[in-house]
Amino acid sequence: MTQKKIPDIIIGRLPLYLRALHRMAASGATVTSSQELGGWVGISAAQIRKDISQFGEFGKQGTGYNIEFLKEKLREILKVDRVWDVAIIGMGDIGHGLARYQGFLDRGFRVALAFDNTSEKIGTKIGNLLIQDITKIVDAINEADIKVAMIAVPADNAQEVADQLAKTGVKAILCYAPICINVPEGVRVQYIDPATHLQWMTYYL
Amino acid sequence: MTQKKIPDIIIGRLPLYLRALHRMAASGATVTSSQELGGWVGISAAQIRKDISQFGEFGKQGTGYNIEFLKEKLREILKVDRVWDVAIIGMGDIGHGLARYQGFLDRGFRVALAFDNTSEKIGTKIGNLLIQDITKIVDAINEADIKVAMIAVPADNAQEVADQLAKTGVKAILCYAPICINVPEGVRVQYIDPATHLQWMTYYL
Numbered sequence: 001m002t003q004k005k006i007p008d009i010i011i012g013r014l015p016l017y018l019r020a021l022h023r024m025a026a027s028g029a030t031v032t033s034s035q036e037l038g039g040w041v042g043i044s045a046a047q048i049r050k051d052i053s054q055f056g057e058f059g060k061q062g063t064g065y066n067i068e069f070l071k072e073k074l075r076e077i078l079k080v081d082r083v084w085d086v087a088i089i090g091m092g093d094i095g096h097g098l099a100r101y102q103g104f105l106d107r108g109f110r111v112a113l114a115f116d117n118t119s120e121k122i123g124t125k126i127g128n129l130l131i132q133d134i135t136k137i138v139d140a141i142n143e144a145d146i147k148v149a150m151i152a153v154p155a156d157n158a159q160e161v162a163d164q165l166a167k168t169g170v171k172a173i174l175c176y177a178p179i180c181i182n183v184p185e186g187v188r189v190q191y192i193d194p195a196t197h198l199q200w201m202t203y204y205l
Numbered sequence: 206m207t208q209k210k211i212p213d214i215i216i217g218r219l220p221l222y223l224r225a226l227h228r229m230a231a232s233g234a235t236v237t238s239s240q241e242l243g244g245w246v247g248i249s250a251a252q253i254r255k256d257i258s259q260f261g262e263f264g265k266q267g268t269g270y271n272i273e274f275l276k277e278k279l280r281e282i283l284k285v286d287r288v289w290d291v292a293i294i295g296m297g298d299i300g301h302g303l304a305r306y307q308g309f310l311d312r313g314f315r316v317a318l319a320f321d322n323t324s325e326k327i328g329t330k331i332g333n334l335l336i337q338d339i340t341k342i343v344d345a346i347n348e349a350d351i352k353v354a355m356i357a358v359p360a361d362n363a364q365e366v367a368d369q370l371a372k373t374g375v376k377a378i379l380c381y382a383p384i385c386i387n388v389p390e391g392v393r394v395q396y397i398d399p400a401t402h403l404q405w406m407t408y409y410l
Contacts (some may be wrong), residue, residue, distance in 0.1 A: 011408050016400035019383055023360070033257060042385050079407045086403070097298035099275040099400065103383060108407065144234070146402060147410055161338055172406035174399055178224055178308060180247050190402040193377055194303065195301055195312040196220035196355060196393040198291070201377035202284045202313065203216050204393060 010051045011078075017048065022106075025067050033064040047196045056154050080108025082201040087146050087170070089161050090153035091121050091131050093182040098150055099126045109148065113140055117157075134161075141168040149171045155179040209297075215256045218281075222253065223245045223279040238269035252265045257356050285313025292318040292351050292375070295358035296326050303355055314353065318345055320344050320360075330378050339366075346373040353377045360384040400404050 020040035024032055034045035034052075042046075052058055052065075056072050059065040077083040086109050088095045099111050111114045116122060117134040124131050132140055141149070151161050158177035165173060166184050173189045175181055178196075183189055207290075220297035229237055239250035245251075257263055257270075258304055264270040280286040291314050293300045304316050322339040323325060330334050337345055342349075346354070356366050356376045363382035369390050370378060380386055380392045388394055 012405050014405040014408070016385070018404070019401065020397070023384065025238035039384060055240065077376075077408065078404045079410055080404050083214065084403075084407060093298075096301050100298055101399075104403075105398055107404065109400065133249055148407070164219070168281065170221070171410055172403065174402050174406075180221070180225070180245060184278065187407045188229070190406060192397055193224070193399060194355070194397065195309055195314065196224065197379050198289075198314055198377065199220035199283045199285050199310075199312065201218050201315070201379075201393045201395060202326075203219070203282065203288075205284055205376055 004052050004054075009052060013041075013043065013047075014078055016043070017052070018071065018080075019076065019107075021067050021071045021074070022099075025071060030067055031064050032057070032067050032070075037065070044157055044168055056178055075108070078108070082108065083110050084108055085112035085144060085146050086147050087115065087137075087141055087144075087149045089115045089134065089137065089149060089151050089165075090157075090176075091116040091126075092154075095150075096126060096151035099129055100151065113144060113146060115140075125204060134164075137161075137164050138167045141165070141170060146170060148174075149182070150174045150176065152176045209259075211259050214270060215259060218248065219279055219283055219381075221248070221255070223276065223283065223285075224312075226272050226276045226279070230276060234271050235272055236271050237275075240266070242270070245359055260362075262388060280313070283313070287313065288315050289313055289353050290315055290317035290349060290351050292320065292342075292346055292354045294320045294339065294342065294356050294370075295362075295381075296321040296331070296353060297357060300357035301331060301356075303357065304334055318349055320345075339369075342366075343372045344370050344386075345390075347369070351375060353379075355379045355381065356386070357381045 034048040038048050039044040044149050055077055058070050088098055091114055114129050114131045115134040115137050116131050122133045123129050145189045149165055151158055153161055158179050162181040162183055171187050175189055175191050178193045239253040243250040243253050260282055263275050279378055291305055296319055302403045307407050319336045320339040320342050321336050326336050327338045353371055356363055360382045363384050363386050367386040367388055376392050380394055380396050
């Protein structure tokens with residue numbers, strides 16, 4: 001892997017390539033081309049070749065990409081050739097769904113901690129996952145050395161949770177609350193808010 | 206509203222501005238500035254002024270933006286000054302959570318139809334929302350004249366659902382299945398997949 005700075009937008013496409021390669025491999029394929037991969041992800045073959053070549057020469061002119069090899073390379077580059085423990089804060093519908101979601105583990109993530117602030121939920125379990133009191137969040141996350149968190153609390157509580165996470169080693173936050181949160185430098189945030197996606201599309205209707 | 210072609214990336218930021226203005230208004234504010242709005246959404250004041258000026262002169266030098274006025278203008282531009290009926294396909298954890306989500310209505314959307322393929326779910330209700338047999342999807346969506354749908358089925362079924370939606374008037378799809386779907390020209394798709402967001406961030410850890 002080179003040390004040069006790769007544009008963030010390219011990094012953002014790699015998980016899509018990896019996801020498609022997983023499905024190709026699951027269907028029994030062993031070799032693919034930038035054309036075929038492009039068809040799976042809706043991105044041009046030229047763009048895919050350019051993106052992947054940022055990280056080295058992983059394909060051969062004429063024979064294409066070895067799926068297993070490219071998959072392993074992308075997992076290394078994205079640092080998901082290991083499993084990251086993740087904390088979920090807020091165990092309403094979204095947090096509950098994330099805790100039960102089966103799709104994280106083979107993509108590099110394991111929900112290890114869950115927090116809520118309601119006494120009915122604290123102490124209960126989702127599968128093997130114990131819902132803990134949100135007042136314990138800083139100590140529990142630090143003790144578990146967790147770097148990745150998902151915020152699934154209402155908008156009014158999200159900044160407060162982000163402020164608590166700032167006292168931990170969490171460096172990557174996926175925020176489901178429909179609000180932009182302020183985080184310290186060095187912490188990355190991405191957002192999931194279905195209504196903003198829908199509004200983006202209704203413009204064109 | 207002008208007829209010139211506005212870059213899609215600008216359209217994508219408008220829902221964030223609108224969301225922030227909603228919260229500002231809810232907190233009792235009546236006037237804001239591009240600086241303040243920028244602080245709420247993590248975008249520079251200059252960018253915000255540039256984005257908004259694409260659609261007309263909505264602010265005054267020195268006095269800033271009237272929140273209620275700008276909110277109404279953005280709602281008009283994004284066409285969420287009305288309520289769009291939405292269909293959800295797949296009533297697992299995600300579909301169920303979306304059906305119960307309280308945040309859609311004041312942002313322009315109402316979940317009107319829900320579909321699943323399991324006999325235990327078909328005929329049951331979530332609040333007032335009846336879960337219908339997925340085999341009825343084309344007729345039901347056409348009859349209700351629905352333009353917006355959310356796909357929340359497993360990856361293996363998503364393309365099949367997309368193919369059914371292609372026989373309806375649906376022109377905007379929010380896809381929660383971790384797969385890229387093929388849709389006819391003129392249909393827009395956006396994707397929500399938490400693992401791709403997380404993998405995008407672990408690259409930087």
